[in-house]
Amino acid sequence: MSGHVSALMEEEVWEADGPVVITIHPSLVHGFDFSEQAIGFVLTVDPHVVFSAGGSEAHGELFSPLFLRPMAIELARVPELRERMETLLRLLIAESAAPRTGHTLMLEWLARSVMLLLVRLEADHRSAELSGRGDFELFTRFRALVEQHFKQQWQVAVYADKLRITPSRLNRLCLKLAGHSAFDLAQQRLILEACRKLTYVPSGISTIAYELGFQDPAYFSRLFKRHMGVTPKQYRRTHVEQ
Structure with missing residues (x-):
């Protein structure tokens, strides 16, 4: 041996x-x-x-x-x-x-x-x-749901219900395979779309906020700055100029 x-x-x-x-x-x-x-x-x-x-x-x-x-x-x-x-x-x-x-x-x-x-x-x-393969397939389904519904800003419980698992299990799964909670992954996808729109779409920031499912453009700006370190206006100015 x-x-x-x-x-x-x-x-x-x-x-x-x-x-x-x-x-x-x-x-x-x-x-x-x-x-x-x-x-x-x-x-x-x-x-x-x-x-x-x-x-x-x-x-x-x-x-x-x-x-x-x-x-x-x-x-x-x-x-x-x-x-x-x-x-x-x-x-x-x-x-x-x-x-x-x-x-x-x-x-x-x-x-x-x-x-x-x-x-x-x-x-x-x-x-x-x-089990590992099942977890990966489940995580892939979660990411597909996020891609379809991130603008609706579903709660983690809604995603979990669609996947027929508990929110705690969904969070454990996301932490295991991606290092982030289910909520964080959904938020990251939302912010990524915001970055794309701010760079390539000439609409006003308030319009973009509404298109992304936010009822309050000011809250959108605060959330964006929390993730990106700059306001949507500052981000747009920097990236459009580049």
Whole structure:
């Protein structure tokens, strides 16, 4: 579980540093080249033992994700699980060296316990990936809604309702992926449009304020200065002249 390994998978070579677990279906042509400093275990299990799992088809299916494709599962971030796995593997070695009553059954139980820990780790990783992708898709939908409705100046609760989530979750999502709250992102889009209009549209500042959904042009000016550091009039003068 430490050192370096080069793993041949059919015609592909994987390079990995421990602690790592590599899972391979026995039907796949494979080979390993370990560094001199490498310390670890090679566990070979009869497929019939894996997928029969004591005669239970449901239990056999539990292990199938480990063998659908070769995987390299890193263990550095899960030291507790790594320690438990090492303990089980050492118990396997000890049991193999001194057969006693129930020897075969004990070996099967220990091997399945190792694989079950890997199944849990792989499931957690897959869940995290799906969660991350789901968060990104949700955030993309939020940005699309902001693009459509920023002039209406929706409250965060309205955006959250349209996305069928709570305002607090929406804010956590925005902070996680953009570093700003949902309110701040909507405000930034509003101010960006104000900057564009002040630069390219010859309308008066009050007219622009109304077009952006403000009922009070003075409030628009104060908000703009809070974000940009200058008043709309000063901003227009500087950017139009440029």
